[in-house]
Amino acid sequence: MPAELACFEEPCRARFPITDVLYNCPRCGGLLEAVYPAPHESAAEWKALWRARRASNAPIDQSGVWRYREFLPFLEDYSRVVTLREGNTPILEGPRAADYAGLDRLFFKHQGFNPTGSFKDNGMTCGVAQALRLGAQRVACVSTGNTSASMAAYASAAGLDPIIFLPHGNISFGKLAQALEYGARTLQVEANFDQILALVRQLAERLNIYLLNSINPFRIEGQKTIMLEMMDQRDWRVPDWVVLPGGNLGNTSAFGKAFREMRELGLIDRLPRLAVIQAAGAAPFYNLWRAHDQSSLHAIAHPETLATAIKIGDPVSWPKALHEVKVSGGVVEMVTEQEIADAKAIIGKCGIGCEPASAATLAGLKKLVSTKVVPSHADTIAVLTGNVLKDQDYIYHYHTGVLQAPDGGSITGNFANTPVLVQCDFNAIEVVLR
Ligand code: F0G
Numbered sequence: 130m131p132a133e134l135a136c137f138e139e140p141c142r143a144r145f146p147i148t149d150v151l152y153n154c155p156r157c158g159g160l161l162e163a164v165y166p167a168p169h170e171s172a173a174e175w176k177a178l179w180r181a182r183r184a185s186n187a188p189i190d191q192s193g194v195w196r197y198r199e200f201l202p203f204l205e206d207y208s209r210v211v212t213l214r215e216g217n218t219p220i221l222e223g224p225r226a227a228d229y230a231g232l233d234r235l236f237f238k239h240q241g242f243n244p245t246g247s248f249k250d251n252g253m254t255c256g257v258a259q260a261l262r263l264g265a266q267r268v269a270c271v272s273t274g275n276t277s278a279s280m281a282a283y284a285s286a287a288g289l290d291p292i293i294f295l296p297h298g299n300i301s302f303g304k305l306a307q308a309l310e311y312g313a314r315t316l317q318v319e320a321n322f323d324q325i326l327a328l329v330r331q332l333a334e335r336l337n338i339y340l341l342n343s344i345n346p347f348r349i350e351g352q353k354t355i356m357l358e359m360m361d362q363r364d365w366r367v368p369d370w371v372v373l374p375g376g377n378l379g380n381t382s383a384f385g386k387a388f389r390e391m392r393e394l395g396l397i398d399r400l401p402r403l404a405v406i407q408a409a410g411a412a413p414f415y416n417l418w419r420a421h422d423q424s425s426l427h428a429i430a431h432p433e434t435l436a437t438a439i440k441i442g443d444p445v446s447w448p449k450a451l452h453e454v455k456v457s458g459g460v461v462e463m464v465t466e467q468e469i470a471d472a473k474a475i476i477g478k479c480g481i482g483c484e485p486a487s488a489a490t491l492a493g494l495k496k497l498v499s500t501k502v503v504p505s506h507a508d509t510i511a512v513l514t515g516n517v518l519k520d521q522d523y524i525y526h527y528h529t530g531v532l533q534a535p536d537g538g539s540i541t542g543n544f545a546n547t548p549v550l551v552q553c554d555f556n557a558i559e560v561v562l563r
Contacts, residue, residue, distance in 0.1 A: 343379025385453020
């Protein structure tokens with residue numbers, strides 16, 4: 130039995146050939162996922178193979194995604210895979226951040242070390258590989274910035290034509306700049322992420338463009354390797370908690386699937402708990418989590434947050450994400466703009482740094498420790514999803530005390546590090562430094 134696409138909805142579970150161009154189940158409209166036959170090798174054999182590949186100079190082995198190709202065997206031929214050496218991101222300890230959250234220790238899996246500066250690269254190398262396999266010429270995505278930067282890079286590297294749709298005025302300049310530099314046709318649309326995604330799904334079908342949003346199941350396969358690589362780096366010691374920001378909820382879906390599959394394959398013996406953190410102004414998944422009736426998500430028509438990466442009111446992957454959080458025994462939490470801003474400055478002060486959406490993890494952890502959901506001795510990993518240089522305006526505004534919340538309220542620079550203007554004069558500088 131080869132790899133297949135399967136409907137994620139339990140009563141349906143319809144199966145389709147892996148080479149069908151589908152984003153939703155044609156029978157019931159459910160989300161799709163890649164499924165695989167049971168492997169012939171043992172967990173121990175795979176662990177040894179993956180470890181040995183770290184010494185290889187073959188590009189496909191140097192990729193922190195394709196090194197683990199047995200874990201995502203949707204391709205038959207790897208000769209056309211395009212890798213920019215994605216993945217390979219470090220686990221960094223942040224003692225100051227641990228202190229801030231009330232934890233004994235805290236580790237960050239920093240996806241901002243990826244080639245285009247975010248976790249999207251793990252999934253994009255797979256989405257683009259599938260696009261090549263299907264013979265697509267044009268690929269498209271709607272993005273709050275990071276997906277577009279990543280897609281632009283990988284599609285251009287693969288010789289495809291990338292088309293990007295962005296919510297005009299609502300993505301950071303750094304991310305827009307990347308899309309332009311990597312050569313994507315870039316359309317700025319006067320609408321929010323959710324509105325544009327609904328439109329582009331129709332456009333993609335009509336104009337025969339391959340869609341590379343996280344609804345694409347192959348992107349999810351690639352993002353599974355974030356957790357697989359992390360477990361390999363931890364010598365397969367399962368953490369108690371994995372904390373991540375939630376926007377369109379592709380990552381939550383991918384992490385949950387990764388851990389379930391790792392357990393099924395005998396690579397690990399238990400699941401860590403997932404904690405998904407949303408920004409208070411864009412928290413439809415948090416609302417769903419707290420709701421009595423969890424059968425449908427109530428979209429937020431006008432999501433608002435300065436963490437523009439997660440400014441999403443109608444997350445497409447919520448059914449998968451809800452399943453994964455429940456199965457893992459996890460939680461969903463939300464945090465304010467002030468909490469995100471301060472947490473971000475603390476992560477910066479660790480010498481680590483990240484973009485605003487990523488800092489929701491530390492802000493959320495602080496809350497979860499204070500409410501005793503996460504004990505202070507818990508073995509905890511927070512996933513930093515994007516690089517510190519992705520959103521420089523935010524940083525400068527925070528440290529100079531002029532950062533404003535979307536509702537116009539001011540954000541206090543509780544940990545501001547304001548630059549000092551001095552004259553080019555020995556005595557004046559001496560006064561400042563004393
Ligand atoms: N963090 C960053 C830095 C992101 O760019 C995103 C999503 C998320 C977290 C949320 O991840 O959607 O899997 O829950 N950015 C998308 C984009 C939506 O278009 O770049 P998610």
